[in-house]
Amino acid sequence: MNRSTDLYVDGKRHILVADDEMINRELLENILCDEYDVLMAEDGEMAYDIIRENRKTLSLILLDLMMPKLNGLDLLSRIKEDPDLKGIPVIVLTSDQASEVESLMRGAADFIPKPYPQPDIIRARISRSIELAEDRQIISATERDELTGLYSSEYFYRYGEQFDKYHPNSDMDALCLDVNHFHIVNERFGMAKGDEILRKIASCLMTIFSASDCVICRKTADTFLVYCSHRDDYTSIMDKISEACGNMPTSIKLRIGVYASCDKKLDIRARFDRAKIAADLIKNNYSVSVSTFDEKLMENELFAEQLVDEFPKALAEGQFQVFFQPKFNITGDKPVLSSAEALVRWFHPTLGMISPGKFIPLFEEDGLIAQLDEYIWKSTAATISDWKKRIGISVPVSVNLSRAEMYDPKLVETFEKITSEAGITSKDIYLEITESAYVRDSDQIVDRVKELRSHGFFIEMDDFGSGYSSLNMISELPIDALKLDMMFIRNAFDKINDTRMISIVIDIADYLGVPVIAEGVETEEQYLALKKLGCTIIQGYYFSKPVPAGEFEKFLNDKKF
Amino acid sequence: MLTIDALKQFGCNTDDGLSRCMGNEAFYFKLIGKVIDDKNFQMLEDAVASKDLDKAFDAAHSLKGVLGNLALTPVYQPVYEITELLRERKDIDYSEYIKTISEKRKELAALMK
Numbered sequence: 001m002n003r004s005t006d007l008y009v010d011g012k013r014h015i016l017v018a019d020d021e022m023i024n025r026e027l028l029e030n031i032l033c034d035e036y037d038v039l040m041a042e043d044g045e046m047a048y049d050i051i052r053e054n055r056k057t058l059s060l061i062l063l064d065l066m067m068p069k070l071n072g073l074d075l076l077s078r079i080k081e082d083p084d085l086k087g088i089p090v091i092v093l094t095s096d097q098a099s100e101v102e103s104l105m106r107g108a109a110d111f112i113p114k115p116y117p118q119p120d121i122i123r124a125r126i127s128r129s130i131e132l133a134e135d136r137q138i139i140s141a142t143e144r145d146e147l148t149g150l151y152s153s154e155y156f157y158r159y160g161e162q163f164d165k166y167h168p169n170s171d172m173d174a175l176c177l178d179v180n181h182f183h184i185v186n187e188r189f190g191m192a193k194g195d196e197i198l199r200k201i202a203s204c205l206m207t208i209f210s211a212s213d214c215v216i217c218r219k220t221a222d223t224f225l226v227y228c229s230h231r232d233d234y235t236s237i238m239d240k241i242s243e244a245c246g247n248m249p250t251s252i253k254l255r256i257g258v259y260a261s262c263d264k265k266l267d268i269r270a271r272f273d274r275a276k277i278a279a280d281l282i283k284n285n286y287s288v289s290v291s292t293f294d295e296k297l298m299e300n301e302l303f304a305e306q307l308v309d310e311f312p313k314a315l316a317e318g319q320f321q322v323f324f325q326p327k328f329n330i331t332g333d334k335p336v337l338s339s340a341e342a343l344v345r346w347f348h349p350t351l352g353m354i355s356p357g358k359f360i361p362l363f364e365e366d367g368l369i370a371q372l373d374e375y376i377w378k379s380t381a382a383t384i385s386d387w388k389k390r391i392g393i394s395v396p397v398s399v400n401l402s403r404a405e406m407y408d409p410k411l412v413e414t415f416e417k418i419t420s421e422a423g424i425t426s427k428d429i430y431l432e433i434t435e436s437a438y439v440r441d442s443d444q445i446v447d448r449v450k451e452l453r454s455h456g457f458f459i460e461m462d463d464f465g466s467g468y469s470s471l472n473m474i475s476e477l478p479i480d481a482l483k484l485d486m487m488f489i490r491n492a493f494d495k496i497n498d499t500r501m502i503s504i505v506i507d508i509a510d511y512l513g514v515p516v517i518a519e520g521v522e523t524e525e526q527y528l529a530l531k532k533l534g535c536t537i538i539q540g541y542y543f544s545k546p547v548p549a550g551e552f553e554k555f556l557n558d559k560k561f
Numbered sequence: 562m563l564t565i566d567a568l569k570q571f572g573c574n575t576d577d578g579l580s581r582c583m584g585n586e587a588f589y590f591k592l593i594g595k596v597i598d599d600k601n602f603q604m605l606e607d608a609v610a611s612k613d614l615d616k617a618f619d620a621a622h623s624l625k626g627v628l629g630n631l632a633l634t635p636v637y638q639p640v641y642e643i644t645e646l647l648r649e650r651k652d653i654d655y656s657e658y659i660k661t662i663s664e665k666r667k668e669l670a671a672l673m674k
Contacts, residue, residue, distance in 0.1 A: 020623065021626060021627050022595065023595055023596055023627045024626060024627060026592060027581055027592070027630055030583055030585070031581070066619065066622055066623070095622075095625065095629070114625075114626045115626075115629035115630045115632065116630055118580055118581075119581065119583060
């Protein structure tokens with residue numbers, strides 16, 4: 001069903017014929033009755049009553065101008081002045097040209113002369129008028145956002161393009177305005193309050209951006225787009241809007257992305273994509289409210305998109321390689337290889353080696369991380385198995401789990417399958433779970449961790465100290481090792497040379513009866529200090545950077561002999 | 562009995578009239594039967610006699626519309642002419658027009674028998 005006329009295949013639209021001459025009414029009824037349900041009125045008053053009564057279903061009125069009681073022109077004016085009725089198209093039946101102009105001025109859609117033209121001409125004019133009126137009604141129903149009265153996005157883009165046609169030389173800005181964490185406003189204060197805030201922002205935008213050089217829309221929930229002539233100072237505009245929303249029960253924080261003096265050769269949607277990129281850049285930054293797009297931003301965005309796009313191919317072609325960084329137990333006289341951490345590297349055919357810092361966060365956002373992690377887990381298991389077979393020994397290798405994976409009810413099953421297929425056991429693979437994963441939905445995560453431990457897996461809490469766990473919670477955590485967040489090492493040695501925080505974490509680990517692993521250890525000074533403080537295991541460039549499996553074998557061989 | 566040929570001979574443009582009736586002769590003839598009895602003929606005559614030009618114009622204008630739609634040219638023509646004069650509310654002697662209209666109406670009525 002792609003045409004509106006299809007809606008009426010099994011039904012008929014209603015038409016009113018208002019003419020005091022019975023013969024004329026009968027002629028028209030005879031011409032129209034196959035296609036329409038024809039209502040008839042023999043004077044103006046009667047016509048008006050029928051129109052009011054059938055206002056919701058009437059598709060068109062054929063109106064004779066000279067009628068008793070209420071003449072056609074007066075009736076026409078009454079219809080067009082009534083908001084309930086003015087949408088119904090009126091075709092005037094007349095024999096004099098003077099009345100034709102007058103009728104059109106008063107809002108008639110068309111006229112049909114007397115004597116009547118050929119029936120097919122009458123039908124065509126009627127059908128055309130109905131179609132136009134219905135299109136217009138659909139347009140006015142969809143053109144505006146119901147909540148705010150601003151344009152809806154489709155119309156916004158159209159009107160923006162139209163504006164460009166009429167003002168090809170004006171310097172235009174594309175703006176994207178968002179409310180920070182709007183869903184929280186809705187959750188805390190209810191939808192009604194949220195709606196009130198959105199209406200307030202809309203009316204503010206309408207005041208600030210005058211209609212003559214601006215088009216404004218509400219794109220989605222709390223995203224507003226503005227296309228306006230170039231302005232220099234958006235900070236004061238944002239202050240004004242925030243001020244107008246000031247008497248709200250919560251401090252509403254707005255952010256705006258500005259693509260200033262935009263390139264009109266770009267599709268209008270692309271211009272607003274750029275404004276949105278700029279706006280998202282300050283999503284979590286409460287101190288800045290205006291963010292301006294520049295080309296560098298676009299490059300980052302395109303780079304990110306390229307990485308996501310190329311992921312499946314890269315995975316299939318084995319562009320991802322697992323590297324191993326050794327961990328050493330430093331409690332004895334000499335450091336002893338205790339385990340390793342599996343870390344992924346992407347060797348891209350044209351971009352070279354891409355840092356995991358660049359693609360891991362992207363894949364976490366896109367959900368691709370699950371596929372990548374499973375690949376890492378499998379190849380780690382295969383490597384361990386290979387070492388065991390060829391070298392005769394191995395060390396446990398830890399792999400990383402993302403927060404999302406912790407919700408997977410089949411996680412234990414997956415690991416059991418991976419280990420059994422590789423011919424290794426749960427003692428050979430350690431699992432690193434970041435502390436922040438425990439903090440949100442902790443019950444669910446804790447249960448999953450318990451399940452993994454009950455199947456023999458060793459759990460290292462990664463990035464400890466970054467996730468703000470409460471001391472109370474820590475005592476109940478099912479873990480086998482604490483891995484110090486790298487920030488502790490950096491802060492302790494780089495800036496203030498204060499190792500007190502590390503001591504505290506080591507005390508916590510002692511209390512829990514688990515070892516402390518320090519990563520990011522780069523110098524002998526750090527190594528010695530950590531050893532003195534009682535740190536159990538050390539990982540970092542001081543011993544070795546992450547290396548390919550083949551290179552790692554030397555550590556195993558050293559351990560063996 | 563009324564026939565298309567008789568109407569044609571009388572001077573009616575039956576092709577037009579019939580096409581407005583979707584080619585349905587019986588319907589066409591039925592409407593012609595009704596127009597002969599249209600009260601506006603009498604109203605026009607009375608209004609002209611009493612010099613009520615507004616009322617005369619309304620009656621003539623209505624008749625003009627219907628006669629035109631049925632393409633009854635010999636009756637339509639004098640009605641059309643008197644309507645245009647009455648539109649201007651011309652203070653002239655309309656009796657010749659009334660007479661012609663009445664005659665043509667009678668001739669048409671005679672075709673019905």
